[in-house]
Every structure is written in structure tokens, then in C-alpha cells.
Amino acid sequence: MLADDILSSFETNGPRSYFQFETFILNLLKFHIETEKKQFAISDSIRGIADAVAENGFDDFKGKTLIEITNSITRMPMKEFVDRMLYQLSRQDDLESVKNILIVTLRTIPAPTKAKIVSQVTNTYPAIEIFIWDSQDINKIINKHRKQANSIANNLFSLRLETAVSKSLGDWKKEREERLKELSDSYDRGQFAFFLGAGVSSSAGMPDWNTLLNSLFVSYLAKELSISQEDIKQIVNRLNEVDEPSALMAARYLRKGLSKERTEMREFTKIITENLYQLRDTQREINSDLLKSISNLCMPKRTGAKVRSVVTYNFDDLLERQLKNKSIQYHSIYSENEYYHPDELPIYHVHGFLPENPNGYEGLDKSTLVFSEEGYHQIYSEAYHWSNLVQLNNLREYNCLMVGLSMTDPNLRRLLDISARNLDKPRHFSLMRRMTKEKFIYSSESKSGDKKQVIADSKSAEEFLDKHHKLNEEIMKELGVSIIWFNEFDEIPPLLNKLINNA
Structure with a gap:
């Protein structure tokens, strides 16, 4: 396989092709650097800029070298790219020990653009040298290791899985705090939207x-x-x-x-x-802590609204009741050709709307009730169905937080895949429950209620779970989504409250 053929195979848009490119470069550089008897490590930190680190440099790079793989140089204005890079550098651990930063990108970058980027970054960090490799530089490494490059290119899927599960296991709670801080920044900028699923309504006792x-x-x-x-x-x-x-x-x-x-x-x-x-479980408070936290985030601040819209897959009107109690202006949208005032928070019921008291709403009979196969297939098959357009628009315009969703719905995953085609890093977030060791190793006996150990080797089971969760993160990244883990559902409201406190 020629070097140009290898690189052209990564030209399609979307995070999947980006992660293939990333996997190829990481494994190629690993081979190249280790042939020089130098250290190479894939970074597992979500802070900072590095996808990998060459601790002792390589080739002509002297000293610790951070390696960042990106396609963003050609997909966003240069100023935006530089600003994002400077922000990532400000969050980088042990920056004082870094001597070089190597940025690797797939597409050819004009020399003047390279020079401007290098100049603007070194103005802020003069002690660090910046280098940009594009397709011409990558071709040199490919031609130097043709056999290995072909082997890597032909085994990208298995190498991607191997890379994902071989990463050193960090503190997932610490990583969660980093993701919450990133999400809080987008909330503070007013570039934030909610995607709500059945778990939100279940918190208030609604039936599954x-x-x-x-x-x-x-x-x-x-x-x-x-x-x-x-x-x-x-x-x-x-x-x-x-x-x-x-x-x-x-x-x-x-x-x-x-x-x-x-x-x-x-x-x-x-x-x-x-x-x-x-069927609502009246033992549960209808004003659940989760609904309260979501409605609190929807409260406009002095600088304006932070939540731009809510997309919900639930039929009920429980969120509307919360917003009404807090005197938050909103507009429930459940069919096409509906408009809302700029001061109103749009709540899109993309699978239909069934308020308990329908008298306060008009045109409910026009709502597409996605309850049967007919309704689901109608939406899935019609690319320009209003509900698909609403979801796509929100996914493209905002940083979206998914709450109470299993993330298994094929239509949502399809829309995420479409919206992520111009991304090389995840921009959305999903709160997902983490399988604990106890729940995995033990099962409850239905009659006695006693726990029975169903996996003998608890250490192996724990290691498997850690790799399993890491692999899930990698899969979701391809859809442009970062996972925010939790163990128990009652952890979600305090996590959401942190978005306000951190903003």
C-alpha cells in the first residue's frame, strides 16, 4: 500500500475516520520512536493537549515532546484553533518540563499558516518550540517503515481496541470532574442544550x-x-x-x-x-431532585439564558410543571411549524407530547406519537422529519448533555454520527451508570435476598470491568460523546448542580 493510499483512506469526514487516523499515527510513531530506543507513551489524561508523550524526544526533538493529533487546523478558523490550543496548554500538567510540541495533521498546511500558528503560540509560551507535521512529513515516516505502516493500516480496528484497553487506568472520578468542568464552561458560554430520556421521568415515579x-x-x-x-x-x-x-x-x-x-x-x-x-409511583416525589436540578440549570442568569433548548423523548409534562413553578418562560413544541419567543425556552417533544391536562395546549393531535413501530419508522425513514432536524440542529449548534438516556436508540446514534462528521474531538456529554464490582460479581437470590457470588475471580472481574468501561468510552467518542460516569442515580442531581457552581 502506497503512503498516499494510506493517508487518503482517512480523508472521509467524521470522528470514526479521525480516530482511525489517530490510531495509525500513534502506532506508527510508537514503532518509529522505539526503534531509536526512546520512550513513547499514549496519554490517558483528558487535560491538556497531548495524545502521546515522547519523554526523551526523538529524531531532532530534544527533551520532552508532547504529540497532538488533530484535523482541526483545516476545519476551523486559525484564531479559533490557536485559542483552543492555548486553553489546552493552560490546563496541561507539568508544562514547565515540556520542551517541544508536535502537532500532527492529515491535510497539507500552507507554510504561512504554520508560521502564524507557531508565532502566536510561542508568544504566550516562549520556552516551548512548536512544530507542525502534515501529510508530507507523515509520508517520510511511512516510507521509512513501509512494512510496518502497511501492517498498521490493515489492522486499525484491532489496534484501536488494543490501544483503548491498554491505556493506564486513571481515576475515573477525577476524569469526571474534568469533564464536568469542560461542560460547565460551555454552560457558562450559553452553548448548552439538554437531551432528556426516560430516566428523568422515572426519577419522579413515572412508569417505565x-x-x-x-x-x-x-x-x-x-x-x-x-x-x-x-x-x-x-x-x-x-x-x-x-x-x-x-x-x-x-x-x-x-x-x-x-x-x-x-x-x-x-x-x-x-x-x-x-x-x-x-401508573406514577406516588411514593416518589413528583418534584424529584433530578427535575429540580434540570429546571435550576434552565433558570436564566443575569447574563442571559445558559440552556438554549431542551430535547426530550418523554411524553409527560413534568419538566414543564417544574419550569412553571419557577416562573421560567418556556414553549412546548411537539409538531412542525411551531415558533417560540426569544425569551422562551423551547422544549422539543420529539417523540410526542401527552400532558396530563391537555386543555392548556393546542394542536396535540398533530403530535407524532412515537409509540408504535409505525411512528418510529416514520421518523427514522424521513431524513427531513421535523424531529430529526431539531435534534441535528441542537447537536450541531450546542454542547449537549444527555440525561436519562441509555444511548442505544439507533436513530439518536445515527443523528450523532451525522452531526459529528466535522469533529475530531467529542463535544457532547452523556451521564451513564457505571457497573460496580459488587453488582457484576454478585447476584441476588430472588427468594432469600442473599447475595451469591457468580464470578469466582473477583480481581479478574474488576480488571475486566475497568477495560469494559474504557472501551465504552472509546465507542462513544466515535459518536462525538464523552461519558460522565456515576454509580447510583441519586448522584446525578449533585453532579448537575456542579455545573452552576463551576460556571
């Missing part, structure tokens, strides 16, 4: 998907069969246990059966709404 489906099955079967509600519940629960039908398929079945008249959708929506709010 399967519970809602079970209740709707009961509502349908009670109309058709002369058996008791309790018997129906047992039948439905057992059916789910032995058959495990697709939730979307079950919803399609329900919708077809609940009403056979022309008013099918209206009747179906009414029954869903009734069940949705009747």
Missing part, C-alpha cells in the same frame, strides 16, 4: 416502558375477556417472561386492538395518557 405496555395490555384485554384484572396481570407478566415480545411490536398490536374506528388514534392517545399518569 414495559410497565406502561403491561398496563395497556390489561386495558385492552379487560374489554375483550371476562376474567379478573389480577388474572390478566398474571397472564401478561408470564407472557412477557416466556415470550419477551419486542416493545415496539407490542405497541403496534395494542394500537390496532384498542380501537377499530376512525377515531383510533385519538382513543389510543387518551388511553396511553390515562395509564401514563395513573
Whole structure:
């Protein structure tokens, strides 16, 4: 494989091609530097600028050399690139020991542009020498190690996984604080949006998907069969246990059966709404700490609104109630061609809206209720469906924080992939639950409640979990998302409160 062919394979846009390029360069430089009997280490810190460190330099680089791999030089104004670089340098650990910084980029950079970047950075950090390698410089290293370069290029996937799991395991809580600080900076700049999922509503006792489906099955079967509600519940629960039908398929079945008249959708929506709010666990506070934290972040500050919009996949109006209680102006949007006042916070219900009291809203019948396969497929297949455009716009314009989302929805992942095509670093964040060692190694016995150890080697299990979480982070990075880990759900409100405190 020729050097130009190798580099051209990374020319497609998006974080996936960027990470392939990064993996290629890291492994090529590792081989090149270690042939000189010099130290090379991939950086696992999220602070600062370095993707890798050559502690004792290499080639003509004398002393500690930081290596940063980027495509941003050609994808953003030069001033913005320099400002970001200076900011990263200000956060770099042990900067006084750094002698050189090598920036490696895929595309050819004109000499005057290189000179301007070097000049502006050295004006602030005169003790550090800045070097920029582009495709011409990379070709020299490839030609020097052709056999190894071809091997690396042909094994990028396995090398990427190997690199991810071989990184030294840092303190994930410390890394979380760094990500929260980065997120807080975007919140303070007013470049922030929420993406909210079922976990937010569950915090206030709203039913999960399967519970809602079970209740709707009961509502349908009670109309058709002369058996008791309790018997129906047992039948439905057992059916789910032995058959495990697709939730979307079950919803399609329900919708077809609940009403056979022309008013099918209206009747179906009414029954869903009734069940949705009747099933709420009243033992939980409807004004949950999580909803309070989210609404607090939506409160406009003296310098203006910090949260630009909210995208929610939930049907309910619990967030609207919180905002109303705090006298925060908002506008619920659940269909296309809706407009909001600049002083209002737009809340986009992209999967439909079912407020408990519908009298305060107009045009609810125009809402696309993504409850059945039909509704989901409609949105998934229509690239210009208003809900897709809303999500894409927010993902492109703002730094988005995803709360209460499992991140497994294929349409969301598709939209993240599309929006990340001009990025080489993640710009969004997702709060995700971390599997603890105790939950992984032990299982609860259903009858006695005692814990049973199901994995004998607890040390190996712990090491596996650490690598598993690291690999998940790498996978999410390809979608432009950084993970903010937590162990228990009650940790989320204090983490969100830090965004205000750090801003």
C-alpha cells in the first residue's frame, strides 16, 4: 500500500475516520520512536493537549515532546484553533518540563499558516518550540517503515481496541470532574442544550416502558375477556417472561386492538395518557431532585439564558410543571411549524407530547406519537422529519448533555454520527451508570435476598470491568460523546448542580 493510499483512506469526514487516523499515527510513531530506543507513551489524561508523550524526544526533538493529533487546523478558523490550543496548554500538567510540541495533521498546511500558528503560540509560551507535521512529513515516516505502516493500516480496528484497553487506568472520578468542568464552561458560554430520556421521568415515579405496555395490555384485554384484572396481570407478566415480545411490536398490536374506528388514534392517545399518569409511583416525589436540578440549570442568569433548548423523548409534562413553578418562560413544541419567543425556552417533544391536562395546549393531535413501530419508522425513514432536524440542529449548534438516556436508540446514534462528521474531538456529554464490582460479581437470590457470588475471580472481574468501561468510552467518542460516569442515580442531581457552581 502506497503512503498516499494510506493517508487518503482517512480523508472521509467524521470522528470514526479521525480516530482511525489517530490510531495509525500513534502506532506508527510508537514503532518509529522505539526503534531509536526512546520512550513513547499514549496519554490517558483528558487535560491538556497531548495524545502521546515522547519523554526523551526523538529524531531532532530534544527533551520532552508532547504529540497532538488533530484535523482541526483545516476545519476551523486559525484564531479559533490557536485559542483552543492555548486553553489546552493552560490546563496541561507539568508544562514547565515540556520542551517541544508536535502537532500532527492529515491535510497539507500552507507554510504561512504554520508560521502564524507557531508565532502566536510561542508568544504566550516562549520556552516551548512548536512544530507542525502534515501529510508530507507523515509520508517520510511511512516510507521509512513501509512494512510496518502497511501492517498498521490493515489492522486499525484491532489496534484501536488494543490501544483503548491498554491505556493506564486513571481515576475515573477525577476524569469526571474534568469533564464536568469542560461542560460547565460551555454552560457558562450559553452553548448548552439538554437531551432528556426516560430516566428523568422515572426519577419522579413515572412508569417505565414495559410497565406502561403491561398496563395497556390489561386495558385492552379487560374489554375483550371476562376474567379478573389480577388474572390478566398474571397472564401478561408470564407472557412477557416466556415470550419477551419486542416493545415496539407490542405497541403496534395494542394500537390496532384498542380501537377499530376512525377515531383510533385519538382513543389510543387518551388511553396511553390515562395509564401514563395513573401508573406514577406516588411514593416518589413528583418534584424529584433530578427535575429540580434540570429546571435550576434552565433558570436564566443575569447574563442571559445558559440552556438554549431542551430535547426530550418523554411524553409527560413534568419538566414543564417544574419550569412553571419557577416562573421560567418556556414553549412546548411537539409538531412542525411551531415558533417560540426569544425569551422562551423551547422544549422539543420529539417523540410526542401527552400532558396530563391537555386543555392548556393546542394542536396535540398533530403530535407524532412515537409509540408504535409505525411512528418510529416514520421518523427514522424521513431524513427531513421535523424531529430529526431539531435534534441535528441542537447537536450541531450546542454542547449537549444527555440525561436519562441509555444511548442505544439507533436513530439518536445515527443523528450523532451525522452531526459529528466535522469533529475530531467529542463535544457532547452523556451521564451513564457505571457497573460496580459488587453488582457484576454478585447476584441476588430472588427468594432469600442473599447475595451469591457468580464470578469466582473477583480481581479478574474488576480488571475486566475497568477495560469494559474504557472501551465504552472509546465507542462513544466515535459518536462525538464523552461519558460522565456515576454509580447510583441519586448522584446525578449533585453532579448537575456542579455545573452552576463551576460556571
